[in-house]
Amino acid sequence: MTDDPELTVLVVDDDFMVASIHTRFVERSPGYRVVGTAATGATALSEIDRLVPDLVLLDVHLPDISGIEVLRRLRGAGNDVGVLVVTAAREADTVRAAAAAGAAHYLVKPFEYDDLATRLAAFRRTHRALTGVDRAGQDDIDAVFAPLGTGRELLPKGLSAETAEAVLAALGGGREASASECAEEVGLSRVSARRYLEHFVARGQAVVRLQYGGSGRPERRYRLRD
Incomplete structure (x- = not known):
């Protein structure tokens, strides 16, 4: 692994055991560190403000407000934190809403470690693409705008x-x-x-x-x- 700084992650899920599993998955992934967890949408918003993570693993089904609403509020406030929606919700409207609100990707639960790891690796490359760059080359731009699907840019x-x-x-x-x-x-x-x-x-x-x-x-x- 390179000497690049670790990317910090907030895990948002109302199920303690699921949040614990996702935390372990993230911390197995090179270049990532979990800095906090949240079980509600309101807590997620406050923890994002407090911790300023690089990435949020965000469930849709939360006990107060939905993860989609959390994402919309973040974007409405001008917060461009990376968001990976991690949920059991498969409804097409929910997937479209997550994409429209600026989610980096959408991963359906339950999933294996490798499913998350490839997306984390891709997010890391995308996140680094413009670091320290004043004028982007086409390769840098492609890395930012390419889908994160399984970690392959183009x-x-x-x-x-x-x-x-x-x-x-x-x-x-x-x-x-x-x-x-x-x-x-x-x-x-x-x-x-x-x-x-x-x-x-x-x-x-x-x-x-x-x-x-x-x-x-x-x-x-x-x-x-x-």
């Missing part, structure tokens, strides 16, 4: 976001795999799978090692970066 021509996510999922849980193994699991040719895997290596999302054995060229083995 895919090279010929690669699809859906297939990229499937390849990432094939490396979930700390698994190490070859291009051939990923290809078989996802349903791609080995050449195509390797293109995706090498893209993730180039973006810093995955690492590759050479496995030597027998005769012939060594096998390239891939895993997600810790």
Whole structure:
């Protein structure tokens, strides 16, 4: 990991156990530190003012005001804190409202650690894109405006976001795999799978090692970066 400062996070959820799980997930993620939790919308607003976090993990279903209303009040007050909506709510109107109010992303509960980790890694890259920059280059701008979906800013021509996510999922849980193994699991040719895997290596999302054995060229083995 780089020497960049940690990003601070406020976890907002009215279920203590869920908030605890999300806190542990965040603190497992490189470059992040949880600075507080809140169980109501009102508390969330006051804690955001007090703690000034870089990112808020915000549930929609809160006992006083909804997370969507919290987000709207933040934006109405000119507060541009990053917000990742983390909720069981799947209603299309709620998803649209979160997007319209400026949420960085929307993650449906329950989810695995890797689901959150890839979005946190993407948010970190987006957050850093313009740090210390007076005049942005196109790459910096693209990093800010690209979707955070699974942590990939822009895919090279010929690669699809859906297939990229499937390849990432094939490396979930700390698994190490070859291009051939990923290809078989996802349903791609080995050449195509390797293109995706090498893209993730180039973006810093995955690492590759050479496995030597027998005769012939060594096998390239891939895993997600810790």
